[in-house]
Amino acid sequence: MTTSAQASFSVDLPHPADSLSVLHGQSWEPLALACGTYRLIEGNPQRRIGTVLLYQFDEDGLKQLSTLDTAGILDLHWATNADNSPFLLTADAEGNLNLHDLTPPDFHLGPPSSVVNCSPTALALSLSLQGSYKGTTPSLGPTLVSLSNGEISHVIVKDGKLELAQQWKAHEHEVWYVTWGHEPSVLYSGSDDLTLKGWDLRIGTDSPTFVTRRFDGGIVSIVPSPWDEHQIAVGTYDSLVRIYDTRSPARPLASHPVAGGAWRLSYHPSPTRRDHLLVAAMHGGAEVLDLSLPAGEEVQARFEGHQSMCYGAQWITADRGVGQDRVASCSFYDQKLCLWRG
Numbered sequence: 001m002t003t004s005a006q007a008s009f010s011v012d013l014p015h016p017a018d019s020l021s022v023l024h025g026q027s028w029e030p031l032a033l034a035c036g037t038y039r040l041i042e043g044n045p046q047r048r049i050g051t052v053l054l055y056q057f058d059e060d061g062l063k064q065l066s067t068l069d070t071a072g073i074l075d076l077h078w079a080t081n082a083d084n085s086p087f088l089l090t091a092d093a094e095g096n097l098n099l100h101d102l103t104p105p106d107f108h109l110g111p112p113s114s115v116v117n118c119s120p121t122a123l124a125l126s127l128s129l130q131g132s133y134k135g136t137t138p139s140l141g142p143t144l145v146s147l148s149n150g151e152i153s154h155v156i157v158k159d160g161k162l163e164l165a166q167q168w169k170a171h172e173h174e175v176w177y178v179t180w181g182h183e184p185s186v187l188y189s190g191s192d193d194l195t196l197k198g199w200d201l202r203i204g205t206d207s208p209t210f211v212t213r214r215f216d217g218g219i220v221s222i223v224p225s226p227w228d229e230h231q232i233a234v235g236t237y238d239s240l241v242r243i244y245d246t247r248s249p250a251r252p253l254a255s256h257p258v259a260g261g262a263w264r265l266s267y268h269p270s271p272t273r274r275d276h277l278l279v280a281a282m283h284g285g286a287e288v289l290d291l292s293l294p295a296g297e298e299v300q301a302r303f304e305g306h307q308s309m310c311y312g313a314q315w316i317t318a319d320r321g322v323g324q325d326r327v328a329s330c331s332f333y334d335q336k337l338c339l340w341r342g
Contacts, residue, residue, distance in 0.1 A: 003323055005303040009061025009339040014051055015039040017330035017337060020312040023078040023086055024137050028269065030057050030316045032065070032107050034088055035330055035337050036073030048072035048093035048123075052100075053337075054107050057316070061339055066109040071096070075126045079140040087140050091124035097145050097155055099162055116162040122149035128179040128187075133224040135269030135315060144187055146175035152189060154201070168205040171195060176220040181246070182229040188246075190219025196234060198246060212249045223265040227274045233291075235262025241279060243291065256291065256298050259284025263311050268325070270318045276300070278327060278342065280313035286329045288342040301342040308333030 015037035023032040033055045041047040050072040055062040072093035079087045088100040088109070098112035118124055126146045129138040142165075145153040150171040156163050170178075171191035178189040185201040186209075194215040197208040217238030225231040234242045234252075241262050242252035260282035268276040275292040288301040301323060303310075309332040316326035316339070327342045 002299045003301045005301050005305075005327075005340045005342055007303070007305040007338045007340050008326075010305065011062060011064075011337050013037055013053065013330070013335040013337055014067075015049070016332040016335055018311040018332055019073060019075045020314055020328055020330050020337070021077045021088075022314050022316055022328060026084065028136065028318055030326075031104065032056055032078075032086070033062060033316075033328055034076055034078065035312070036076045036090060037335075038072035038074060038093065040072070050092070052076065052088070052090060052109060054102075054109050056105075056107070062337070065107045068109045068111075070098075072123075074124060077127055077129055077132060078137045079129055080137050081140050086137075089127055089129070089143060091127045091145055093123045095119035095122050095124050095147065097124060097127060097143065097153070097162060099157075114161040116155055116164050118145050118153040118155075118164065118167065119147050119149060119151065122147040122151070125174060126177045130180045130184055133179065133267070134226045135267065135318070142180075142184070144178045144180060146178040146189065148174045150175060150191065150193075152178050152187075152199075152205075166205065170197065170199070170205075170208075174218075176218060177222050179222045179224065181224050181232075188222045188224075188232060190222050190234065190236075192218040194218065196222070196244075196249070198249065210246075210249050212244070214251065217261070220261060220263050221265045223267060225274075226267055226269065227271065233265050233267070233277060235265050235279065237261040239281070239284070241265065241277065241289065254291070254295070256289055256295055258287055258289070258299075259302065260310075263309075264313055266314050268315060268318065273318075273322065276322075278313050278315060280310045280329060282309045282311065284310070286310050286313045286327070286342075288327075303327070303329060303338070303340050303342065305338050305340065306331035306334060306336060
């Protein structure tokens with residue numbers, strides 16, 4: 001039975017929203033939320049503008065801390081260093097990966113302390129830090145960036161600064177998503193060319209370790225399971241979430257229909273809910289799936305409070321039980337950030 005989730009809090013945003021990330025403490029308590037926006041300004045030339053908005057959690061919902069005007073933001077993610085100081089990484093429409101230093105509790109957001117341009121002519125579409133699939137805030141370190149020109153960039157951090165380590169042509173069309181796997185040299189990428197590819201940096205990037213082509217829509221999200229090192233969930237434009245064993249990726253282990261394109265996926269971070277997957281399902285809102293159930297029965301909760309494309313969703317809490325954990329999601333054309341339970 002599917003529960004219809006209701007918003008406990010919502011806020012209007014200055015531009016269309018397409019990404020969000022929650023900063024968690026060492027005990028997985030939510031500390032802050034970052035939301036990225038993107039707006040195309042028509043003209044000659046076109047401009048792509050955006051903002052990064054930072055919020056703090058309070059009893060009523062969210063309290064805005066700071067806002068920074070930027071190029072259009074396509075993805076963002078929190079990270080921490082060895083002493084747990086927070087950083088925010090953003091991927092933008094000018095092909096940049098940006099690193100912002102922040103200091104709690106005020107989390108003032110200023111210009112980036114380091115920037116690496118991955119392409120002067122392409123959009124940076126997604127970014128991935130090692131270990132981010134676990135749901136916890138990952139350590140600042142090697143970062144992957146996918147680009148609209150079909151390339152992938154591998155960026156390292158050296159003396160506190162971002163540095164482009166390598167870059168290669170991975171796909172024929174936009175690489176909508178790239179992610180690290182469980183092994184520190186293994187990664188997976190998906191594209192508008194309808195291919196899912198595996199890579200291993202130990203053997204180079206001249207050719208992928210596998211190519212899977214059985215898709216009817218572009219691949220827009222990939223997330224490794226925190227609980228199974230060989231399992232990945234793959235989201236596509238054709239409103240399906242497919243589960244693969246990376247040792248035998250020719251065919252999916254299972255396919256789960258969702259209400260729209262599966263733009264972002266997030267496994268629940270608690271082992272008691274290891275089969276629960278949060279989906280930002282574009283025009284279908286956001287859904288919580290139970291992957292242990294048969295196709296047609298797996299949707300446990302659906303949030304339809306967004307009137308347009310839901311491009312971002314992430315778990316806020318992990319210890320309150322089914323239907324009670326807090327979730328954040330954001331949407332594009334109606335420019336909303338919402339909190340609900342799933």
